[in-house]
Amino acid sequence: MSDLRDLAMQSKAWPFEEARKLLKRVQGKTPEKGYVLFETGYGPSGLPHIGTFGEVARTTMVRRAFETISDIPTKLLCFSDDMDGLRKVPTNVPNREALAEDLNLPLTDVRDPFGTHDSFGAHNNARLCAFLDSFGFEYEFASSTEYYRAGRFDEMLLKALAEYEKIMEIMLPTLGAERQATYSPFLPVSPKTGHVLQVPTLERNVEKGTIVYEEPDGERVEVPVTGGNVKMQWKPDWAMRWAALGVDYEMSGKDLIDSVTQAKKICRALGKPAPETLTYELFNDELGQKISKSKGNGLSMEEWLTYASPESLSLFMFQKPKTAKRLFFDVIPKAVDEYHQHLRAFPDQDDKARLTNPAWHIHAGQPPQSDMVVPFAMLLNLASASSAEDKDAMWGFINKYAPDASPETHPGLDAAAGYAVRYYHDFVKPAKQFRAPTEQETAALLDLRERLGQWTGPLDAEELQSMVFAVGKEHGFEPLRDWFKAIYEVLLGASQGPRFGGFIALYGLPETMALIDRGLDGSLRTEA
Template identity: 50%
Template sequence: MRSLRHWTFQAAEKILEKIDGKIPQKGYVLFETGYGPSGLPHIGTFGEVARVTMVQKAFEMISGGIKTKLICFSDDMDGMRKIPDTIKERAHEYLQYIGKPLTAIPDPFDKHESFANNMNARLRAFLDEFGFEYEFKSATECYKNGTFNSMLIKVMEKYDEIMNVMLPTLRDERQKTYSPFLPICQKTGRVLNVSIIDMDIEKGTISYMDEDGERCETSVFNGGCKLQWKPDFGMRWAAFDVDFEIYGKDHLVNGKIYSQICSILGGKPPYQIFFELFLDEEGKKISKSKGNGMTIDEWLDCAPQETLRFFIHATPQKAKKLHIGIIPKCVDEYITLLNQYNDEQDQRIKMESPLFSAHCGNVPNFKIDVTYSLLLHLAFACGSETVEVIWKYILKMPNAPKRGEIAFFDKMVSGAVNYFLKYEKPRRILREPTNAELVAFRLLINKLSIQSEQSPQELQNLVYSVAQECNMDVKEWFCAIYETLFGSVNGPRFGSFIALYGIQETIKLIKNRCFKE
């Protein structure tokens, strides 16, 4: 397959170069992504797995049949550093668990064995719903069942080399107490960030002073210790022989450190790329512990899952705001690209579409002539509280899909109604038209009154003609339409709206909004 410009295929080509185009000794190419279950999974969390999968599928397309595998790794043995905002109402109960591994903390939602198990289950449910093929691995299980034992003994053997990598990256005060090993306190069960005073490689034990000042000795094996997060990253790469990892920009500065530690432990660092972090509506970084990210359920309640995949795929190395208000624009962009893709006859051009990469080559084969924005304005115009009302209007359109014909469109219609009722209706405010605008609306009514069935484009031209005859700026005229009739600053092509809503219904709408008696 010829080289494609999409970032997924560019990354796939780099992975192929890394393995010299040959099947690795383990028999497959390993893709990995990590996840910290410190709070409710959000779309950013889901996006990490989705993006890795997109690169994985791109690699499969260009590699000539080399097998692949995806690991989703949960850092669930980390100590809880603070109470997540998502359970702040129970903060007084959970203060006692600060510092304990996330898998050793009770589930505040009383559904699973631990806090981490609940978060892990939520993430896996999301991934399963989208049909991702992956192997889930828990840090707690890997440490406790001995998966990492052989690497942990190497960390002891290469202790000085690892310290030589880590110490220059730390503040002077931190250098005095730093150790790559974090023992699990045998008294409290907390993850201890303490200096190591002795180490016995033959026995596989370390000694340290606990929080009470008492000297303790513990095995580094089978869950007696875990590693600091930076050495842990590199150790995991070496342990699993990871070939590709994608991580957030906040890890970018540490990528070199992870790679150095992986090499020290005898591994070959994976090819790595980073993605920019998602921001909330105020431009702040989305955080699992703060709970300021939009959930996958919130997106899927308002739009088809294909549009979420498209949003996740686009420009990963550019920071993007992620909040409910982006959905209408995203859906309409998706529809535009989908229609263009399915109109295109040249397969080479089709492969350059971002949808080809986002859908891993399996782009839906249908066209949609109704925009999400149009559905929102229709819902507002008819005061719709139900999907059934919207479908009555859609069925009038000759080219619109029938209900049940295209699952994407069915979901788009129901999602638009949900979005309108939850987020649009409460904030839309109609403004009164000016005297000049009233003249234009009266002329529009007169023109529509003598029309029979017209195409959306013919109706759009008619609306344009009103601005010309009234010596109005076209942009200002359409703004007046949207603000006066719909309470929004922009909207769909008004000719398309008239065709969908109906000429007589549009006349009534204008009269009700502008010429109340």
């Protein structure tokens, strides 16, 4: 075993902890199917969202960690529950009237309201695959409809029929009295209407592999449970899929804890070991309320990617998956800068430290070099001070600070400059509140301006920061952070901001002096 593998076996990074659980599950040997199977599930009645990204990204992190501690082949299956019946018409699609006519059909039999695919399920599956491909995930796509209709679940469906009573014993105590009276783990697909029916099972014939149910018109119908003639209720379906495919690992949100518990029991009732699972916490909005797709609170995938890179989102997903976190716009700048801090730290770390560095897990052990010579928080303040309308304006300042940088040589910085301008205009600018300086602050700012005018040294961030410190001390600010708070509130319209020496180096001496003039004469407050 290599030194890296030895270190990985001891690493406390959560993907390695999960990987070691999985290695223990398979007893260090390749399963009979020839690989360790990771799975993520997807309900294709809606479009991929930030939770979809998080689940696939985190599962991929565990997969790569497992591949580091083991030579056992792996596979990631992204499974679409596209045989589910359409229970309600989504509000965000065209041609809703036509879709209403297809209620209760499997999603793969519902017409595509966008008119681009054979069905609504196929449309959303294509969106899912395009979504995953855009982030470079390595996966195999699976369609529930295809698996059911091709007979890939037949053996386990017959086993479920044989173990019907055990499944009912597991499920019925979890249901209310009204649901108990009509519940069946099997949902027949009506040969008359094609609808996925939620009706009781009236008879079972294990030898024939059939069930009998009653159609809405009163006719009793016998159908085989194989060949796509039935679909299982979702908790038994989840368990049946685990058992049929030999799923070894799947993670899910805290809201599915009960579902995981029941599915594991059913999987064992079907004679197969349940997979290793991880329960992750759900995201909250800025008010601490759980994010809901129907409410539309919190932050969407598209919104994050409007203001920051996907790698920064991967970092957010990596950090403390078992801890509830606020997912709102104000977490983005911190995530961007932390991501690049991890990239910059990586080259100088030993192997043990690298294995705990989030950059290792985001990039499967091969993180790129950071080209962010200016932190994202500083770019935001630069956009604010210069009222930048586009990233070209930002580069005029960046080149004074880093003359060798360009959009071609620093594409990450170039993208970040564009993100910063958008973020500034949408979130920072509307919240800016400039105030007038006190007498003490006015005297200190005039002193700072005079020293900047007399500055003959290089635009070194640390030397300029020391000079700003000295001004604050000489003018009696106690604690000294009140001096910096005054700078931010008077000159930048915020109560906190960047290291001001670095800001001066980036923005420029004449520009900073002009900014002080505008802060002192009240024009910043007038413009705001």
